[in-house]
Amino acid sequence: MSIQHTMPAGVPTSPDGPSAASKRAILKQNYPVRYLVPALIILLVFFFVPTILNFVYAFTNWSAYSKTLSFNGFDNFIALFQSGTLLRDLAITLVYAVLVAIFQNTFGLVLAVFLEQDTRLNRFARVMFFVPVIMSALAVGYIWQAVLKSDGALNQILSFLTGQQIDVAWLGSTTWTIVLVAAIHGWKWMGLSMLIFLAGLKTIDPDVLEASSIDGANRRQTFWKIKFPLLAPAFTFNVATSLLGSMNGFDIVQATTQGGPGGSTEILNIFIWRTFGQGLYSQSTTMSLVLFVMVAIIALPLIGYLRRRESKIL
Structure with missing residues (x-):
C-alpha cells in the first residue's frame, strides 16, 4: 500500500518532489x-x-539618595574594589561554587551507581531522593537551619545516643560553616545529578559490559575502566550546571546563615541584596555585572574543556 503525501494548497510541486x-x-x-x-x-x-x-546603570550614580541620574564612569567599580569586600565575596562565591559542585556530583554519582538496577525499591528510592529538587530552596535552608542550630534536632539526637549533653553550634564556625552550607546545597540538587548520571549509565551498550565480564573484569574494574569514562557527557552537564548555578545561589545561604558568621558565607548575591536594600542601586548593579563577567570567564573555558574531554574519550 502506497502512502501519498498531501501538499498544502498553493505550494508548487514537481515530478521530482517538492523544491526547497x-x-x-x-x-x-x-x-x-x-x-x-x-x-x-x-x-x-x-x-x-x-x-x-544592568550594563547601563552600573556606570551611573543611581541610588535612593540621588534625585538625578548621571553617568560617573568607573567610579562604582573603583570604590567597590578598593573596599575589599567585593574581592572577599567573589572569593567566597568561587569556593562555595566549587564545594557545591563536588558535593552535588559526588552524591549524585553514588546514588546513581547504587540505584542503577530497575527494581521496585530502587525506583521508590529515586523518587525520594528527587523530592528535595522540587522543594523550595528557602524551605530546605530553613529546615536544615533548624536541624543544625545549637538546640536543634541533630544535637538532641546526639545527646540521646551518647547520654551526654551535646551543644555544638554547627553553623557557628567561620571555617567550616561554608562547607556545611555547600553540602546542604549539594544535597538539595543531588537528585537531579542522580537522574543525569542514571541516564548516562542506561546509554552504555550492554554488549560492552558483557565483553568486559567475559574478559574477567570485576564490578569495580568495569565501573572505573568502562562506565566512568563513558559518563563524560553526563559529567559535562552536571559539573557545568552545578558550578555555574551555585555561583548564582542565594536562597539556601540566606536561610541558613544570612552570610554569617562574620561574613564567612557571604556569597556575592547576599552582598548584592544587602547593598540594594540600602538604596545603593548602582553599586548593587555593578556587583551583579561583575558576577556576570566572572561566570562568563569561568563558564566558557570550563565547558570548552569538558567538551574536548568528551571528544577524546568517546
Whole structure:
C-alpha cells in the first residue's frame, strides 16, 4: 500500500518532489512563527532589557539618595574594589561554587551507581531522593537551619545516643560553616545529578559490559575502566550546571546563615541584596555585572574543556 503525501494548497510541486522553496512554505504553514511571539516578548522584557539596563546603570550614580541620574564612569567599580569586600565575596562565591559542585556530583554519582538496577525499591528510592529538587530552596535552608542550630534536632539526637549533653553550634564556625552550607546545597540538587548520571549509565551498550565480564573484569574494574569514562557527557552537564548555578545561589545561604558568621558565607548575591536594600542601586548593579563577567570567564573555558574531554574519550 502506497502512502501519498498531501501538499498544502498553493505550494508548487514537481515530478521530482517538492523544491526547497516548497519545503520552506510547508514548514512556514505547519509551524507559524507567530506562535513564538509571546515567548519572544517575555524573553525580551524579562531578560534582554534588564540585562542591557544592568550594563547601563552600573556606570551611573543611581541610588535612593540621588534625585538625578548621571553617568560617573568607573567610579562604582573603583570604590567597590578598593573596599575589599567585593574581592572577599567573589572569593567566597568561587569556593562555595566549587564545594557545591563536588558535593552535588559526588552524591549524585553514588546514588546513581547504587540505584542503577530497575527494581521496585530502587525506583521508590529515586523518587525520594528527587523530592528535595522540587522543594523550595528557602524551605530546605530553613529546615536544615533548624536541624543544625545549637538546640536543634541533630544535637538532641546526639545527646540521646551518647547520654551526654551535646551543644555544638554547627553553623557557628567561620571555617567550616561554608562547607556545611555547600553540602546542604549539594544535597538539595543531588537528585537531579542522580537522574543525569542514571541516564548516562542506561546509554552504555550492554554488549560492552558483557565483553568486559567475559574478559574477567570485576564490578569495580568495569565501573572505573568502562562506565566512568563513558559518563563524560553526563559529567559535562552536571559539573557545568552545578558550578555555574551555585555561583548564582542565594536562597539556601540566606536561610541558613544570612552570610554569617562574620561574613564567612557571604556569597556575592547576599552582598548584592544587602547593598540594594540600602538604596545603593548602582553599586548593587555593578556587583551583579561583575558576577556576570566572572561566570562568563569561568563558564566558557570550563565547558570548552569538558567538551574536548568528551571528544577524546568517546
